[in-house]
Amino acid sequence: MSSPSPRGATIEDVARQAGVSRAAVSKVLRNAYGVSPDMRERVTAAMSALDYRPRIAARAMRGRTDTIGIEVPDLGNQFFTRIVGGATSALAGTPYQVVIAPAEQGPQQGLRAIEALIDRQVDGVIAVSPRIAPSVIERISQHTPVVVLGRHDVGASYDSIAGDDVAGADAVMAHLLELGHRRIAHLTLHDADLDAAAPHAIRLRRYKSAMAEAREVADVLPTEEGQDAAYETVRVALARLDPPTAIFAAHDELAIGALRAVVEAGARVAVVGYDDVPIAGHPALGLTTVRQPGRDMGARAAGLLRERGEGRTEPVHELFVGQLIVRSSTTADHVRPTS
Amino acid sequence: MSSPSPRGATIEDVARQAGVSRAAVSKVLRNAYGVSPDMRERVTAAMSALDYRPRIAARAMRGRTDTIGIEVPDLGNQFFTRIVGGATSALAGTPYQVVIAPAEQGPQQGLRAIEALIDRQVDGVIAVSPRIAPSVIERISQHTPVVVLGRHDVGASYDSIAGDDVAGADAVMAHLLELGHRRIAHLTLHDADLDAAAPHAIRLRRYKSAMAEAREVADVLPTEEGQDAAYETVRVALARLDPPTAIFAAHDELAIGALRAVVEAGARVAVVGYDDVPIAGHPALGLTTVRQPGRDMGARAAGLLRERGEGRTEPVHELFVGQLIVRSSTTADHVRPTS
């Protein structure tokens, strides 16, 4: 028997096979009210006989796609993939399927990816560190639940989750100052201060105020995304007349690049990162960093989306505390300031 | 003026605003033949005035989604994310949007993710190392172009891309034997031999034959996915009476875990990985490994999908050669066998 349709059986085929109406099949499919056990059985039998799979697109036209979209800025950064893992695990076993749309680099980062998800009518969006104006998110969240992860803005119609970057950055600076460092540099993205609600902007601000409080002059090292750029930036900084004795990197990727420059230069410079990506704990690196509970954050984001689906309308804004993990990159003897 | 529809303007709204028919708008949208410049202008004006975005779901019902789906087994593995990056870059600037469906671990790995993509009627699927029978892929590729990446099977109706695992594994073994190692262990997934066409199965086979040729007894260390499992497995192996002097790990993730065990035990054991993930080149690790051109492979996969879309029907099967990158994890004096 040839397949009823080029792309497999439709609800119509199942109905015919089971000798019932399309509506009946639909009800079984959705576990809707008013289906006799007998009918349910015949329908399920027909479905498996025909290897029936509902077309999500057709369903989408009536309002649901059973799909949650996650916009991710950089799949190379393990902190982000950990967030994705948390969200995916939280949604496992539910009818929802997670799809990831990678953001392109550049201005308005994440906008295209988010719009692509919206165009595909996902039931909810998790936007990880999008570089777009809150007003845009506000507009989108009028019709589709959105959880913003990373940024600290409080939306009126969307939820947000962020790490406690104030506490995290303060802990880093306290640690370095306590170790006796004074010439502490901050390695961050060149446009970190552009968006005040972004995590990096907050870390930068706390760095600056900690330095001011310590009566030291701030030493910001602007760089590009990625280990290689960080490496290059730090290599140059170490060659200066007054190189820093410690570097607070805005995230682990940058810190790892910095560490490479430090190791290569044989310099006595402490390095601290942020996020605690898996490799940071490797004894060969031993990177001191702030652990962010990425999996928990991703899972919570998924949970917030589901709550929205169940009717919640008041926005939620949650902060997840991090934890300073001290490792050899700041405590080993060779990275203690001598002075 | 209130939005014409809760979810934004439809093609109907645009047509009304421009004073033309829906068909006309559709033609402009698709750059179809038979549109006067005047009409085109009025339509585009109406589209931007209304902030019109076509619903992909509606388009899907007529056969196209402008979406390419990638099934990925493990986002924590940077080799896979590199493949995704290559595919995404290759598709940038085209009408296609890439979405990623993460595979759940376990038997039939990747099946659910691929089916989820098919249910969403993606225009093409890139399946990265799926652990499913070729017959299943054969069936799916009857209606949707599929490129399998990693596995070495040659499909009749789908394309495949793989690394040259034979040459890669042989290069690793030649390198280690040349350094004088005899007790070489192979750290691989416990079920590597289950699927003969999988890359790990091939690496395992080449390891075994190289050992046989060297008249040494094979020492396979089966482990689970992830650095931690690899660490634990190697830790145990190093405590044996006759620990290996070298470990060939089936991929870098495992190698990095192995390296941790080696470093911690202060053992004189050479470690080789496979893939050359970004961190492998970090001087703190200095992992000898086989570089696989992940970005190129991903980009080529995307290209093959496009060729299919343009009508090609004969299957393509391509091998990408890797390159042994020798670093300190095998050459530093302390990891040379003493005997």
Added chain:
DNA sequence: GTGAAAGCGCTAACAA
């Protein structure tokens, strides 16, 4: 060059 109209597969309101 332009428009009318059929139909893709599904859901949900309503009727029986």
Added chain:
DNA sequence: TTGTTAGCGCTTTCAC
């Protein structure tokens, strides 16, 4: 409890 039916927004013949 079950079935009929009206769309959802788009593409694509086929007339005009």
